[in-house]
Amino acid sequence: MARPADPKARNSLLHAARERFVQHGLKGARIEDITKACGLSKGAFYLHFESKEALFGEVLQEFGERVRELLSKHKAEVIEFFKTEGVPTTDEVHQQAPRYLRYIELSGKSNLAILELCWEYKDVIHIMVRGVQNTAFEGTAWLMLQQAMAHLGHQARVFAEKGTIRGEVTAGLVPAVLVGTYSMLCFQMIDMKQKPDFAVLAHGINRLLYEGCAPVAHHVASSEYEKVLKPSLLTSTEDCGLWAEKTKRRNS
Amino acid sequence: MARPADPKARNSLLHAARERFVQHGLKGARIEDITKACGLSKGAFYLHFESKEALFGEVLQEFGERVRELLSKHKAEVIEFFKTEGVPTTDEVHQQAPRYLRYIELSGKSNLAILELCWEYKDVIHIMVRGVQNTAFEGTAWLMLQQAMAHLGHQARVFAEKGTIRGEVTAGLVPAVLVGTYSMLCFQMIDMKQKPDFAVLAHGINRLLYEGCAPVAHHVASSEYEKVLKPSLLTSTEDCGLWAEKTKRRNS
DNA sequence: AGGGTTAATAACCGACGAGTCATTAATTGC
DNA sequence: GCAATTAATGACTCGTCGGTTATTAACCCT
Numbered sequence A, B: 001m002a003r004p005a006d007p008k009a010r011n012s013l014l015h016a017a018r019e020r021f022v023q024h025g026l027k028g029a030r031i032e033d034i035t036k037a038c039g040l041s042k043g044a045f046y047l048h049f050e051s052k053e054a055l056f057g058e059v060l061q062e063f064g065e066r067v068r069e070l071l072s073k074h075k076a077e078v079i080e081f082f083k084t085e086g087v088p089t090t091d092e093v094h095q096q097a098p099r100y101l102r103y104i105e106l107s108g109k110s111n112l113a114i115l116e117l118c119w120e121y122k123d124v125i126h127i128m129v130r131g132v133q134n135t136a137f138e139g140t141a142w143l144m145l146q147q148a149m150a151h152l153g154h155q156a157r158v159f160a161e162k163g164t165i166r167g168e169v170t171a172g173l174v175p176a177v178l179v180g181t182y183s184m185l186c187f188q189m190i191d192m193k194q195k196p197d198f199a200v201l202a203h204g205i206n207r208l209l210y211e212g213c214a215p216v217a218h219h220v221a222s223s224e225y226e227k228v229l230k231p232s233l234l235t236s237t238e239d240c241g242l243w244a245e246k247t248k249r250r251n252s
Numbered sequence C: 001a002g003g004g005t006t007a008a009t010a011a012c013c014g015a016c017g018a019g020t021c022a023t024t025a026a027t028t029g030c
Numbered sequence D: 001g002c003a004a005t006t007a008a009t010g011a012c013t014c015g016t017c018g019g020t021t022a023t024t025a026a027c028c029c030t
Helices: A009-028 A030-037 A042-048 A050-085 A090-094 A099-118 A123-132 A140-162 A173-189 A198-213 A223-228 B009-028 B030-036 B042-048 B052-084 B090-094 B099-120 B122-130 B141-161 B173-189 B198-213 B223-226
Strands: none
Touching: A009 A030, A009 A042, A009 A050, A009 A123, A009 B052, A042 A123, A050 A099, A050 A123, A050 A140, A099 A123, A099 A173, A099 A198, A123 A140, A123 A173, A123 B009, A140 A173, A140 B030, A140 B090, A140 B173, A173 A198, A173 B141, A173 B198, A198 B173, A198 B198, B009 B030, B009 B042, B009 B052, B030 B042, B052 B099, B052 B122, B052 B141, B090 B099, B099 B122, B099 B198, B122 B141, B122 B173, B141 B173, B173 B198
16 A cells, blocks of 8 residues: 565665764764665665654664673672682692683673674774764773673672682783773774684683783792882872773763 | 953963864864854854864864874884884793883883873764764774774784784784773773872783783693684684775765 | 656855954053 | 954854655456
């Protein structure tokens, strides 16, 4: 009884929009360019989407759900591991004990999954980080990074209590290192034509981090340590307010 | 013979502009708002600056010079250290030997200086990263990050050759960890009202990184390692093209 | 075939903001 | 005080782009 819409029009618009957003940002991308790329007119866009922002919001929602899903799964796995196997001790880290290595493997698997997801949505990440000036999505990326850091900070605290992480390495530093590193990897993805071997990277990062955080082995003379380093560097080991405040700023 | 310009007008504009840029981005900040904040009219802006972009370019230039200065100074210091003291060995890292600790201290000092500089220009950094969509400065931040990674990658390679960094931790990973971590710290600065104790952080990061990268101690049974971890995770230790290509994209 | 319905078009409107420029105000030297 | 000069003003132009809408085209059903 009526004229049906081109079944692939909506999808085509979505695709073209994401592409333009990467190139010019959410604000910089012109609706007419998006529609033109699909062989449609400007008006057609509004038959399928409320606005540019609504389109991007839809994609972002999808990505967000995938991320949350992954994070809660990882959280459950870690809790399960701690419950059945316990938290690896400092010595186990130094000795490369099976329990430590199993934990690293578990952690690496989860991080690998996150990297894979980031690869799938690399354009969205790129847009979120660099393409949403003065839109409703301003700050979304930063919010997600902060959430990720909070998520990881929780875990780091467990290790800190167990003594797996030495006091010198501020507990708040661990999430920053992890999130920072993964961010760098994500930022580079947009320029890669083919997917690299994330497994190696995820694994390497975890080992680097955990072994780097491990306290100095008991058998090592700690006197050397005191002799060389200026004590002034180490007086304030508390969090120096760096991770305290839950930021709030910028609304255009 | 002529009316002199208000001597503090230019500086006042610079200051107000940076503030607005942080809040609304380079494009989103309106010239009239900037001038209004200084009690001036729109036209006055053009007596002092070619355009908004020119103003920001001036500030950025200044920041860039300070950064380059610091990096080249650090490079010289490291070269000097390697020449007079040599590169710390794996065992020295494990034993927390004086030479290793001196190197960490040197490295920490330099990173501290960088953090201090970032604090001074935290608004500029914020703008560069999140406030230059569709301007000539698009991608500047990313470029600087890449340069920093290249700079650090050079150093990491020296350590890799000496065996201080184990092959498993991809050499390219080290710069990503460092730059990523420092980026996270910089991103947080804009929301802090007072300067935290960067010395503790800079020191902690360096130790975490170097000790995390150190190969497993000789006396530790590496058989455990092989037993638990799937070999598949470790087959491709090469750079998987992640750090190869010198990106080029996005020109509006 | 043709009437009804909806997709799609493109000319149009309106807001917004960068940059201009004729005009006015302030300051200096004589 | 007055002429000369330049700072400073703000109304104006102009291009851009998001969103609207009257009109046309395509399609389905009977």
